[in-house]
Amino acid sequence: MAKYAPNRANRTGEGRKLSAKVTIHDVARESGVSIKTVSRVLNREPNVKADTRDRVQAAVAALHYRPNISARSLAGAKAYLIGVFFDNPSPGYVTDVQLGAIARCRQEGFHLIVEPIDSTADVEDQVAPMLTTLRMDGVILTPPLSDHPVVLAALEREGVAYVRIAPGDDFDRAPWVSMDDRLAAYEMTKHLVDLGHKDIAFIVGHPDHGASHRRHQGFLDAMRDSGLRVRDDRVAQGWFSFRSGFEAAEKLLGGADRPTAIFASNDDMALGVMAVANRLRLDVPTQLSVAGFDDTPGAKITWPQLTTVRQPIHAMAGAAADMLMQGVEREEGAPPPSRLLDFELVVRESTGPASH
């Protein structure tokens, strides 16, 4: 039984060499300086003569030297590792966050560790071990984990920095990145009102997500500002899932007395609404307008395509990674350095003029 290593290259004898490990010592020798000076150049530390720096950089390039991340994190303070914690939001959301974060991380030589957390199981048991084994430089928290008390506490206890994406409350506790959910929902509602809709239904999102409440509030504010009444039976509770949107729509569209538009506070639920409309032979948008929120890939994967709000997920994740990598700083007592990014209303085919 031999170690199967298509990879270890020369399994058939002395063969061709593996690309030999190049260490900082090799670079030091090649450029005629000490390893410490090489280290300085690599880490952009001050007090290195321009001439010396150039020689070292030339040697690094010539030898294709790459610092070993384990040695780095063992010796120094940084681990060059950023974590992303998530708990099954939609796949589209998750990958978008990852892509946004990685794009920034690559530039700085950081890597991304993804950690799904199952909040129905013991969260402490999942978080604590990974925090102590890998000493990550920071963690990006996605909703609903952005507000999970056990996760936040564990992170703080272990001394690991974190940035929350779209947290629900406790904004002064730690840095965050978010968008103005209330305003976005407000504008979407206005869009429907402008199309002539007066009887608009709303499907609320998962109560554990802070964004749910903000979107709901934006809807209510817009209706009030437009002088329109919101009937109690026109607001349904959902859970951000297709199924919950489907069920809410069945309730909303079940009787003869139907709203002319439904604003679902995320795309998955909006797709559930579309499915019900389809089933009831209601034409979208002539008989019913449907609006979503998020602009997930699914929004375009339906007919008619969904009018929705584009969340800057990619940018939010990138901003979060940035903050973590440069070691978030702030004035004593000042609020955490957080950022509110812009959204965009995406009007497609699922919304149209009110029918009556």
Added chain:
Amino acid sequence: MAKYAPNRANRTGEGRKLSAKVTIHDVARESGVSIKTVSRVLNREPNVKADTRDRVQAAVAALHYRPNISARSLAGAKAYLIGVFFDNPSPGYVTDVQLGAIARCRQEGFHLIVEPIDSTADVEDQVAPMLTTLRMDGVILTPPLSDHPVVLAALEREGVAYVRIAPGDDFDRAPWVSMDDRLAAYEMTKHLVDLGHKDIAFIVGHPDHGASHRRHQGFLDAMRDSGLRVRDDRVAQGWFSFRSGFEAAEKLLGGADRPTAIFASNDDMALGVMAVANRLRLDVPTQLSVAGFDDTPGAKITWPQLTTVRQPIHAMAGAAADMLMQGVEREEGAPPPSRLLDFELVVRESTGPASH
């Protein structure tokens, strides 16, 4: 300017202490043995008295000791890191792979590094640095990267083990995990034939994915075995995207002479077909049956729900992670230890009896 560390725990006073770093030395002292013996217990090495092992394990538990992964990988051979490389397959696919791999990794104390590769840019430049900085124990390759020559070559040159998911060819080159795409497509076609369909169209997938050809072949085989002819204009080329399915369907359904069923070789394309059917006011499934492949979340997020093939993505990724963690082995000269996992035909509402 103070370091902002909401994390450094006690910003509200002396509070509770940061969890102090516990090292192997502490465990050794606590249990009255040398650090080497502790190491042995931790790594399940032989030649440790049961009594000693118990004492060490008690100390580990009492002190909440977790080995530092950087030190481990610096000193030893293992890095406790598994990479997943992908290049924008659908988000659902990506997250499924991640979840499947992580479930296994957690048990063994491994972590997952995700690395999106942009195959339109210089692949070597993206792969080489990450392979040398992080010395991962192995990499899981998802299609179409499973067959990317530059990626495979870089992996082999750097001596990093890898397992390919659903590769297209060159099966003896390295271990892989896959499913029987041909058979699955064969059975799905049979399902349509059994429903009475004779004029069935097929949408081929992205030519860079090995699975595309296998699915196409399965379709052709089933048609032939059923004594049915496949008209040339009933086979359209797609790219596994919603849009490509949409466009293919427009061509397929454009004239008066229409097939009674369309088998799209993935769900995204099938959803494109559904959108066109919707637009043309063709009822699914009474006027047109539509079948997909993959059972992505999107398959349930449409009305009617899609008849499709459930790929064991989660299990495939888990198996791949397993192989990597236990250091893939095989007899000298024997084929790589690979695995073919079971699929499942999922019949939902989008397919029904032929209409004429």
Added chain:
DNA sequence: CCACCTTATGACAACGTTGTCATGACATGC
């Protein structure tokens, strides 16, 4: 010209593990 500061550099320890080798306690074979 001396004291002192700044800049550029290197020697060496430290980081927390695992690998290698040595050692002592026992058991086994003849």
Added chain:
DNA sequence: GCATGTCATGACAACGTTGTCATAAGGTGG
């Protein structure tokens, strides 16, 4: 009973970096 082997353990080096401190070279002010 002695050579030989196996088991259980520990001392110590090694892994490849960064942090700390020392030191030499050059600049500045009196």
